[in-house]
Amino acid sequence: MEPLRKLLKNQNSEKTTEQIFSEVFADQDVKAFLNTNRDRLTDEDIQRGRSKLYEYVHEKHLAQNGAPSVAPGYTPRLVMSAGQIDVTYVPTAQLLKQQALQAKQRRVSKRYMPKFIEHATLDDYYTNNEGRAAALNAAVKFVNGYSKGNFVPGIYLSGSFGVGKTYLLGAIANELADQGVNSMLIHFPTFAVNMKGSIARHTTEQERDEVKQAPILMLDDIGADALSPWLRDEVLGVILEYRMQEELPTFFSSNFSMDELTDHLAQDNNGNSEPLKAQRIMERIRFLSREVRMVGPNLRTKG
Template sequence: MKDELAKIMDRRQLTSEYRKMVQDAVADPDVQTFLSANQGKLASDAVVRGAAKIYEFVTARDRLAAGDPLIAPGYQPQLVVSNGLIDITYVATPEKIAQDALAAKSRLITALNMPKAIKNADIDTYDEKDRGQALSAALDFTTGMAEAPDDFHKGLYLTGPFGVGKTFLLGAIANDLAKHGIASTLLHYPTFAVEMKDAITDNSVLAKTDGIKKAKVLMIDDIGAEAWSAWVRDEVLAVILQYRMQEELPTLFTSNKNMQELTAFLSGSETGKADEPVKAQRIMERVRFLAKEITVGGPDRRNV
């Protein structure tokens, strides 16, 4: 094959320098591995006819290894068999595949006023000390969602003291769901409540709540920490939860208050501004339909 290639190049009156480069390319270990693996698929004159492709492959590979900016970043050359002949294609590198997967996962998570730490939250490395029940419930939820993403799965109401990792677990759940192609929206509820009050002035309340209430998976962080407002309770929270209950959409919560304490807060009696237990109970009926209460224990990990 080498002699035949040399004869072809002689007939074409190619320079000795170019002839040597092509011959060296054909002798390259990666090329030889390709030729051996595809011996039964290649035409008898495939190497001769594909010499330019082989040379391009070796040259592009070496330039890529040297960090040549002219080579498309994230792609590497690969020899392929096409109709019995040798051709070259460019495929994504393992690094680019990993980067693309990470970017795709990030696009599935909408985080509104949430801490940056949730981006790296991983359910597989979540410390289960004093939080075993919460971790087990989280794994059950993500497993159920992965197996039947269009079914209703009761969410979690994670309650416990400040700093025990409730919000971090929400982030871990969101990241785990994203691995299975499931989108989620996380929002810091106290900030959201303030934004909804501001939205009254430009009549954008309905538009802003519409996207939230229809999220594939909604995670409401720190409910009960907002400034008490009958309007936010009745015109925002109740509307969102009513829609999600009717449509059976998975919903999760975190709160420093347990469900009983949240009931008192929503009634207004805790602040002394009102006493509306019936309205509070209606909200809590929706919360209980959507999520089960799980206590998260342990020390304040933010100060560890």
């Protein structure tokens, strides 16, 4: 806080010190504070605390007028400290709301995901057909039933392009964040490309382990691209094996049904077929999640 002399110097030069302090002591909050603490304050204490009273009124008026203050986002409050008048600063309701929103957003780790999921909510997820209604019901059931240490299978959302699978994953993550639960959402095809680059960066295990250990993991658009045997077995397979052993809820979205994904994973990007390895992956997916089929028009094409 600036010295009182400097603050007074910045005031309207036509006002005398007496006039300024007359206004300070006329402030309703100051009067209420002095009245509340009248048995604890002597005239000498009040005289000694004039600068604090002035600071309070000055900063309060700055905050009320939206002008720059000594503590942006905070409002002054008069307190008694060690028997003396003092000023403390408490966060405004707006700042608390902003901090709560930021804390919530930090609970949802997003990797290569579209920006719109930041504001996705279950309340805004409309159910215009049986598939979307079933998906919403499954989402609500999971959110209401999840608790740390109590395994609840995630959801495997299957359906064509643009039916709202990614949005629903984001809505679930945001609802869980409101409950203090951390989650990670990943666009799997982009993650797969990034993992190829991790070999040159020598960060493969680190990046893979960070994903496999997420409290709630959501793999979006799995099956969109053919995978190499290494990506299928040493990346996806390792992630799913760990999560199955640790019973960590996992969500998926895909244009393929589970049966279709089995066939897709059997074919690597060189055209080779390895059905047993694909079935091994699918055993873990089926353990970790339950399929819900979504149908409907492509919402991305709507004007």
